[in-house]
Amino acid sequence: MLEFSFEIIDESKINIVYQYGSSSFNFNLFFNYGVWTLHPFDGILLQNKEMCRLIVTDLFKNKDFHVMLARENILLSTLRTSIDLNPETRGDRYQEQEFDELSDFAETHSFEEVLQIEQDSVRERMDFFQNIIQKMYMEGFGPEDNDFNKVQAILRIYKAAHDQLGELSDFPLRGDERRRW
Numbered sequence: 344m345l346e347f348s349f350e351i352i353d354e355s356k357i358n359i360v361y362q363y364g365s366s367s368f369n370f371n372l373f374f375n376y377g378v379w380t381l382h383p384f385d386g387i388l389l390q391n392k393e394m395c396r397l398i399v400t401d402l403f404k405n406k407d408f409h410v411m412l413a414r415e416n417i418l419l420s421t422l423r424t425s426i427d428l429n430p431e432t433r434g435d436r437y438q439e440q441e442f443d444e445l446s447d448f449a450e451t452h453s454f455e456e457v458l459q460i461e462q463d464s465v466r467e468r469m470d471f472f473q474n475i476i477q478k479m480y481m482e483g484f485g486p487e488d489n490d491f492n493k494v495q496a497i498l499r500i501y502k503a504a505h506d507q508l509g510e511l512s513d514f515p516l517r518g519d520e521r522r523r524w
Contacts, residue, residue, distance in 0.1 A: 347407040357415070358384075361405070363398045370402070372417075379417050382425040395426050455512060462508045469501045 346362040355374035359381075360367050369384035381399065388395040402408055403419070412419055452460075475494050484491045 345407075347402075347405050347411075349411055351415075357411075359402075359408075361398065361402050361408075363401060368398055372422075378423055379421065380423045380425055388426075392426060399424055399426070458508060458512055462505060465501055465505045465508065469498060469505060472498045472501065 348360045349372075350358045352358060357372040359370040359372055361370065362368075368388060371382045371384050373380055373382065381402075383389055383395050383399070388398065409419065412422070472494055476491070476498060479485075479488070479491050479494065486492060486495075
């Protein structure tokens, strides 16, 4: 048996079989939300994260895997995994880094700036779902379609969130320049 083999299911899904030692392991490489993600398909890998990390790390070094990625126009550097390949980062170092990033962010941004960042983020999601609605409408879907109604509901939720965030900017801050987080 080959050390590495794959089957292209469609333009967004590739099944991979990787030989590690005397065993074969199945993976699914899928494209979702603009990102290619590698997911282990075997229960033993899902249950044993350390073993999974070893096998995925070895797969990432496989030349045939690199060639397959290149042929499918998938950059290795942008590939993500559904499992954590660096479990040691979950210790104290990770918490310190997270706290430092949070502290830096809080020290360099006012409440109004954070609020604007959040509103911009929600606005991007609103625009995204508005484009979906327009595309669905142009393809003949409308209020009689269940999925169309669901997308409209999502759009209304984002609109309400955007409006509620906007209301926060009207709160009096009493001239207090201290950071509140």
